[in-house]
Amino acid sequence: xxxxxxxxEEKNYNKSEFYIxxxxxxxSSIFIGSSFIIKKLSLIRLAxxxxxxxxxxxxxYLKDWLWWLGFLTMGIGEMANFAAYAxxxxxxxxxxxxxxxxxxxxxxxxxxxxxxxxxxxxxCLLCMLGATIMVIHAPKEEQIESLDELVRKLRDSxxxxxxxxxxxxxxxxxxxVGPRYGNRHVTVYVTLCSAIGSLTVMxxxxxxxxxxxxxxxxxxxxxxxxxxxxxxxxxxVVCICIQMNYLNKVLDIFSTSVVTPIYYVxxxxxxxxxxxxxxxxxxxxxxxxxxxxxCGFLVTVVAIFLLNAFKDSxxxxxxxxxxxxYGSNVYFS
Amino acid sequence: xxxxxxxxEEKNYNKSEFYIxxxxxxxSSIFIGSSFIIKKLSLIRLAxxxxxxxxxxxxxYLKDWLWWLGFLTMGIGEMANFAAYAxxxxxxxxxxxxxxxxxxxxxxxxxxxxxxxxxxxxxCLLCMLGATIMVIHAPKEEQIESLDELVRKLRDSxxxxxxxxxxxxxxxxxxxVGPRYGNRHVTVYVTLCSAIGSLTVMxxxxxxxxxxxxxxxxxxxxxxxxxxxxxxxxxxVVCICIQMNYLNKVLDIFSTSVVTPIYYVxxxxxxxxxxxxxxxxxxxxxxxxxxxxxCGFLVTVVAIFLLNAFKDSxxxxxxxxxxxxYGSNVYFS
Numbered sequence: 001x002x003x004x005x006x007x008x009e010e011k012n013y014n015k016s017e018f019y020i021x022x023x024x025x026x027x028s029s030i031f032i033g034s035s036f037i038i039k040k041l042s043l044i045r046l047a048x049x050x051x052x053x054x055x056x057x058x059x060x061y062l063k064d065w066l067w068w069l070g071f072l073t074m075g076i077g078e079m080a081n082f083a084a085y086a087x088x089x090x091x092x093x094x095x096x097x098x099x100x101x102x103x104x105x106x107x108x109x110x111x112x113x114x115x116x117x118x119x120x121x122x123x124c125l126l127c128m129l130g131a132t133i134m135v136i137h138a139p140k141e142e143q144i145e146s147l148d149e150l151v152r153k154l155r156d157s158x159x160x161x162x163x164x165x166x167x168x169x170x171x172x173x174x175x176x177v178g179p180r181y182g183n184r185h186v187t188v189y190v191t192l193c194s195a196i197g198s199l200t201v202m203x204x205x206x207x208x209x210x211x212x213x214x215x216x217x218x219x220x221x222x223x224x225x226x227x228x229x230x231x232x233x234x235x236x237v238v239c240i241c242i243q244m245n246y247l248n249k250v251l252d253i254f255s256t257s258v259v260t261p262i263y264y265v266x267x268x269x270x271x272x273x274x275x276x277x278x279x280x281x282x283x284x285x286x287x288x289x290x291x292x293x294x295c296g297f298l299v300t301v302v303a304i305f306l307l308n309a310f311k312d313s314x315x316x317x318x319x320x321x322x323x324x325x326y327g328s329n330v331y332f333s
Numbered sequence: 334x335x336x337x338x339x340x341x342e343e344k345n346y347n348k349s350e351f352y353i354x355x356x357x358x359x360x361s362s363i364f365i366g367s368s369f370i371i372k373k374l375s376l377i378r379l380a381x382x383x384x385x386x387x388x389x390x391x392x393x394y395l396k397d398w399l400w401w402l403g404f405l406t407m408g409i410g411e412m413a414n415f416a417a418y419a420x421x422x423x424x425x426x427x428x429x430x431x432x433x434x435x436x437x438x439x440x441x442x443x444x445x446x447x448x449x450x451x452x453x454x455x456x457c458l459l460c461m462l463g464a465t466i467m468v469i470h471a472p473k474e475e476q477i478e479s480l481d482e483l484v485r486k487l488r489d490s491x492x493x494x495x496x497x498x499x500x501x502x503x504x505x506x507x508x509x510v511g512p513r514y515g516n517r518h519v520t521v522y523v524t525l526c527s528a529i530g531s532l533t534v535m536x537x538x539x540x541x542x543x544x545x546x547x548x549x550x551x552x553x554x555x556x557x558x559x560x561x562x563x564x565x566x567x568x569x570v571v572c573i574c575i576q577m578n579y580l581n582k583v584l585d586i587f588s589t590s591v592v593t594p595i596y597y598v599x600x601x602x603x604x605x606x607x608x609x610x611x612x613x614x615x616x617x618x619x620x621x622x623x624x625x626x627x628c629g630f631l632v633t634v635v636a637i638f639l640l641n642a643f644k645d646s647x648x649x650x651x652x653x654x655x656x657x658x659y660g661s662n663v664y665f666s
Contacts (some may be wrong), residue, residue: 129628129635270559288469292625295465299459305455
């Protein structure tokens with residue numbers, strides 16, 4: 001309700017940036033979600049042809065155009081995701097990643113004939129509802145407009161503290177907790193990946209802003225900083241390598257149904273915390289939007305849980321029965 | 334964003350009315366939810382003492398103070414619900430009725446030692462999230478301030494059309510559809526109850542406004558209309574009798590787990606439609622609030638479904654297992 005000092009024109013500009021970011025984030029999820037299915041379709045086709053399977057060390061998939069299509073789709077998705085961070089707040093783009101789980105669940109039931117049970121369907125519905133609620137309550141205005149501002153914020157003591165704490169957690173897990181408990185508790189390496197992941201996202205966001213800044217019309221006023229760009233790029237590459245390595249380790253020990261929901265929750269939470277500290281996206285939000293955003297996030301968490309935890313369960317709800325044959329034809333295999 | 338002609342003071346008055354209504358609606362749900370459990374506790378105690386059970390025609394419960402406490406709690410809850418309609422929009426009060434399902438589910442697991450499985454717990458969480466989202470997006474201002482205005486709106490052709498259509502549906506179900514399909518399809522009599530229920534709520538709302546109007550300081554300006562009050566009271570009593578009769582019929586044929594979610598959805602939808610036509614609560618709402626409110630409602634519907642449909646199922650999600658013993662200790666009884 002307050003009258004801000006920003007002009008109406010600038011606000012509209014920010015709003016259109018928000019919608020560009022939103023569109024990029026949603027299409028990124030569609031591409032990434034589809035890429036899993038395309039790759040799996042290719043691997044199934046190859047297995048039918050009798051090629052040595054990828055799990056057994058075969059590389060036959062490299063000759064299949066369908067596999068490369070999946071790879072390309074994934075690449076486009078990741079690029080759209082990266083671009084989305086340049087336009088919309090990180091605390092919106094990261095949670096919307098949930099939509100890729102939805103897309104791959106729906107496509108798996110359509111293309112791979114994997115059954116989507118009633119809880120999976122409810123998960124899909126909740127996923128869309130949660131995403132919609134998060135979009136409604138997301139901060140609509142970008143807090144950082146130029147590279148100079150970014151550099152200033154990166155040097156802010158609260159953000160440096162966040163980085164220090166995150167790195168301490170990472171080192172403690174790598175040296176002490178990981179070797180002892182990593183094989184028994186799924187949260188150990190998932191926490192590591194999420195902590196590193198939050199730094200990746202912040203670096204991506206910075207890189208995206210820097211690229212956007214150097215391309216935009218206002219670039220005359222800003223001073224391109226090659227050291228900063230290079231530094232951010234190194235952070236992104238190193239972080240992604242560590243993340244991929246430990247994510248593969250976790251997925252090797254635990255099932256995807258276990259890892260996906262926990263990773264989603266921890267990763268998104270840490271990105272939101274990092275984003276709140278660095279970009280102070282939440283500063284201009286009112287309590288109502290914070291509460292609404294939190295509710296949307298929790299709805300999405302429940303959705304991811306429903307989509308994953310009961311994936312291979314087949315059962316009917318009691319709803320189809322009358323009280324007279326209550327409990328007779330319920331099955332679960 | 335538009336500047337309304339209403340003064341700031343009046344707005345604050347409306348807002349405090351909204352919060353009174355909200356508090357009444359929430360406490361109503363707590364009372365109604367608890368009353369079920371208190372009554373059941375009493376019936377269990379009586380059964381242990383060896384009294385003739387209520388289901389077998391016994392009236393021993395009438396001598397039990399605990400049963401009367403349950404009855405009193407229910408009465409207070411219904412009165413709070415009625416009062417809530419006088420202060421807050423019907424399209425907020427009715428959906429919040431979902432909280433009574435949550436309260437009785439939680440209390441049943443605490444006091445009656447009924448197990449609340451993982452889906453039930455998720456249902457509880459979603460129920461609270463859905464309710465919070467609906468409250469955030471509910472229309473905050475009352476559209477009708479005086480009895481005169483109410484009379485004018487009741488004579489509005491669009492509302493008269495709604496009443497005519499509703500009564501036609503009711504008569505068709507009573508004469509034709511009910512006797513043929515009522516015992517096979519749960520929706521038949523639930524539709525009847527919901528249609529009648531929407532009229533009950535509108536009449537309650539009118540009665541509440543009328544009583545509030547005659548008690549408030551501004552009553553000097555309004556003309557008390559005994560005919561209108563009497564008419565509304567007759568509508569309320571007749572509608573509640575029809576509703577109770579057919580709801581008992583439905584509950585006798587189908588299980589509560591079937592009836593509760595369907596009744597919640599149909600009843601709330603019809604109240605929202607009736608309320609939109611009569612009080613035009615949605616007129617001042619922006620698209621964002623409408624979308625948000627709809628999302629909150631759908632989240633609550635999923636919650637009610639989860640709380641009811643899988644009530645008597647015991648199973649573990651796959652989440653607790655690693656991929657190595659995938660599918661081994663899942664059970665469902």
